[in-house]
Amino acid sequence: MDGTNFRRAIARTRLAPVAAFPKRLMRVAKHDARVISVSAKWLLTSREHHNYTYDLTKLSREHLAWFVSVTCDVPVKQVRTYLTEIEEDEPLRQHIEQATAASDRRGLADRRVRYARRIGWYAIVRATRPKHIVETGVDKGLGTCVLASALLRNAADGEPGRVTSLDINPEAGYLAKSEPWASVVDLVIGDSLASIKALDRPVDLFLHDSNHSTGHERREFQAVSPKLAPGARLLTDNVTVTNVLAEHAEKTGRRFLAYRETPAQHWYPGDGIGIAW
Ligand SMILES: C[S@@+](CC[C@H](N)C(=O)[O-])C[C@H]1O[C@@H](n2cnc3c(N)ncnc32)[C@H](O)[C@@H]1O
Numbered sequence: 001m002d003g004t005n006f007r008r009a010i011a012r013t014r015l016a017p018v019a020a021f022p023k024r025l026m027r028v029a030k031h032d033a034r035v036i037s038v039s040a041k042w043l044l045t046s047r048e049h050h051n052y053t054y055d056l057t058k059l060s061r062e063h064l065a066w067f068v069s070v071t072c073d074v075p076v077k078q079v080r081t082y083l084t085e086i087e088e089d090e091p092l093r094q095h096i097e098q099a100t101a102a103s104d105r106r107g108l109a110d111r112r113v114r115y116a117r118r119i120g121w122y123a124i125v126r127a128t129r130p131k132h133i134v135e136t137g138v139d140k141g142l143g144t145c146v147l148a149s150a151l152l153r154n155a156a157d158g159e160p161g162r163v164t165s166l167d168i169n170p171e172a173g174y175l176a177k178s179e180p181w182a183s184v185v186d187l188v189i190g191d192s193l194a195s196i197k198a199l200d201r202p203v204d205l206f207l208h209d210s211n212h213s214t215g216h217e218r219r220e221f222q223a224v225s226p227k228l229a230p231g232a233r234l235l236t237d238n239v240t241v242t243n244v245l246a247e248h249a250e251k252t253g254r255r256f257l258a259y260r261e262t263p264a265q266h267w268y269p270g271d272g273i274g275i276a277w
């Protein structure tokens with residue numbers, strides 16, 4: 001009996017799981033060793049304790065370009081130029097580096113600037129040219145700066161817009177308080193639901209990234225509904241955790257798609273972008 005036939009014969013017996021155990025053990029050990037090594041490196045080199053930042057893998061970045069292309073109906077080549085645009089925005093990168101180094105929270109922030117899936121937010125703003133964006137959940141203001149940077153480029157192309165950024169924490173948004181980014185940002189402190197209800201201008205692009213409980217996310221999409229401009233797009237940063245935006249899209253007759261990011265060299269499994277349009 002040759003090797004193949006012997007293995008087939010074993011596979012038919014109750015000994016099969018025992019025979020396969022060493023190979024299975026090696027596979028899972030190899031995977032876990034990689035996770036442990038990346039985690040140990042992160043523990044020693046990063047200072048972040050929440051809202052982690054990282055780059056996307058090359059493949060994940062490419063899938064993001066296609067995601068934006070399909071959902072915003074622009075050629076993928078165009079989307080790739082938008083992704084490169086934000087990645088090569090040196091004034092923004094330097095500003096974030098310097099503002100982080102000077103902030104009270106510098107002990108809990110990494111020096112290197114990494115936008116992760118936010119480069120997709122940037123491309124969506126460049127592709128759809130919203131006049132008014134609303135972002136719920138600001139934290140340091142990294143996403144706000146990315147959105148503002150896209151709005152400034154749109155303005156240079158003759159299509160200006162503003163972002164209203166909502167956070168309950170009075171200390172939120174310190175990265176977005178410098179010019180020129182601050183010139184297109186309206187930072188509103190308070191509970192997002194009350195702030196959404198107080199909006200007095202139609203919303204072209206809405207991004208949920210605040211309290212990620214299912215109930216709060218659902219209430220935000222309900223609250224913003226009467227404020228939306230025709231053809232508005234809805235985004236959620238919570239798409240890997242809840243199905244709220246998909247359900248909202250189905251109820252309101254929209255299409256829905258989700259992208260899941262893959263962080264490069266990070267233990268965190270990543271978040272994603274949900275879009276309804
Ligand atoms: C994940 S962070 C936002 C990240 C940010 N969009 C970015 O790009 O880095 C979540 C933020 O939501 C804020 N938040 C939590 N509950 C909120 C609420 N009910 N209303 C407004 N903001 C809230 C928190 O203070 C926190 O700054």
